Amino acid sequence: MLPNVRKFYRPTSLEEAVALLNSEKERNVVLGGGTQLALSAHPGIEGLIDLGGLGLDKIERRGEEIVIGARARPSDLFRSELLRDVADNILAEAAGNYLAEVQRNRASIGGILISCAAWADIAAALLAIGGRITIAGKDGEKTMTVDEFYEAGPSKAAHRAIITELRIRAGGRGAYQRLAKTETDISILSSLVRLDEETDGTIREARVVIGGATALPVRVREVEEKLRGKRLDPALAEEASRDCPIETVGDFRASADYRRKMAAVLTKRALAALAK
Amino acid sequence: MKVQFTFNGSKVEWDVHPGETLFETIRREGYYGTKRGCNTGDCGTCTVLINGDPVNSCQVFTASLEGSEVRTIEGVVYRDRKTGEVIRHPVQEKFVEAGAIQCGYCIPGMVLSAIGLLEKNPNPSEEEIRRALDGNICRCTGYVKQIEAVKEAAKALASGAYHPAPNRA
DSSP: OOTTOOEEEOOSSHHHHHHHHTOSSSOEEEESSOTTGGGOOOTTOOEEEEGGGGOOOOEEEETTEEEEETTOOHHHHHHOSGGGGBGGGHHHHHHHTSSOHHHHTTOOHHHHHHTTOTTOHHHHHHHHHTOEEEEEETTEEEEEEHHHHHHHOHHHHTTTOEEEEEEEEOBOEEEEEEEESSTTSOEEEEEEEEEEEOTTSBEEEEEEEEESSSSSOEEOHHHHHHHTTSBOOHHHHHHHHSOOOOOOOOOSSOOHHHHHHHHHHHHHHHHHHHOO | OEEEEEETTEEEEEEOOTTOBHHHHHHHTTOTTSOOSOSSSSSOTTEEEETTEEEEGGGSBGGGGTTOEEEOGGGOOEEETTTOOEEOOHHHHHHHHHTOOSSOTTHHHHHHHHHHHHHHOSSOOHHHHHHHTTTOOOSSSOSHHHHHHHHHHHHHHHTTOEEEOOOOO
16 A cells, blocks of 8 residues: 555556656656555655556567567566577576566566566576667667666666566577575576577577576676687586676575575586586 | 446446555455455465456555456356356365365465466466465465365366356455
8 A cells, every 4th residue: 555645647658657757746656567566655655657558568579589568477478489489488487486476467577677676587587688678768768788777777777767678689598597495485596598609509699697696686707708609518517607706695595605606506507408 | 536347247436545455445345255464465365366367466556457357256156057056166166175275264365366277277287286376375274285176176167067157246
């Protein structure tokens, strides 16, 4: 219950939604799925801008890209046939591990990105897949890579603006390893890999991402460097992942030391699964 | 503000606060089958079906449901094809038979999650059943019997002996 909300807006255009978000007169916030906002009792929120009427919930193929509307739900991603063509379906798999079915059916991918849900493997999967994010603000639309989005920090990257869609490149191979106390708990740590290879198997681009270690998912450049330009066999999988340096913190799920050690273990498993 | 949607098969227009959750609305309107558990989105006890999908009603703004279809446990009764008698939903029936209920508090939510699954996927694997129920926490029975009950309900529904009763709000 947001006690001080007086207005509920259902804009029919993006321009209208952006204008409401930039209102000087009242403090409006964007409502995607609402799964996080509905649990809040923030007294400062005066208006809700429901994105439900803007048609942002589609997942479609445009040329070599898969375009995911910001209001697509984790359950839509999990069931999407189109995502199977992207890095062996790791994004859909991570979407399937987002909390529980009763939230996967309502949360939105844009909301997960903007709320900085670092504990969600789906956020790490997006960084591993390496897409572009389209953001609409009062100066029009801009796009940035997921890398740039996380570098700037979600709240800065999309300040008073609305994430409208994600565009990701089809193809590639991928692997996803996670460590959790129980199957339905959030991950203590996750390792996600995307490889784009030449026809002879030489790695053109490697993206190796650790989720759950810090406030945002991170790429492990040291491991990526060791993979680039080579063919992945079991020996390289072992060698490249031996040192997987990450910054991390301890919490009640695991100590920082344990997370540091497991980052290498999970990455080794992910790479071993892709080795030929 | 006014919101119109379909509630348990009937069109309703309810007066709601723009910042209130569906859970708060349902209880105020007198439908007590939807239980309050944690109110933090963690337990699944307040699950309802929105356009056929199980969702925590504590995590949804009622105002966002204009034009949607909402079902609570009160809206899932069935009618026997032969006798015309109003009966429990096969999922409820099989929960009782399997002994999948102890205190019963989590059961409306769990039954709705199971119905949401079976309407989309009439013949789910055990893995799919587990995934569908993963948001519904039960602190007494455990989960094995509910999974058995959902398997049995799938068989019962496939037998064609049941069909939905006229809905009543």
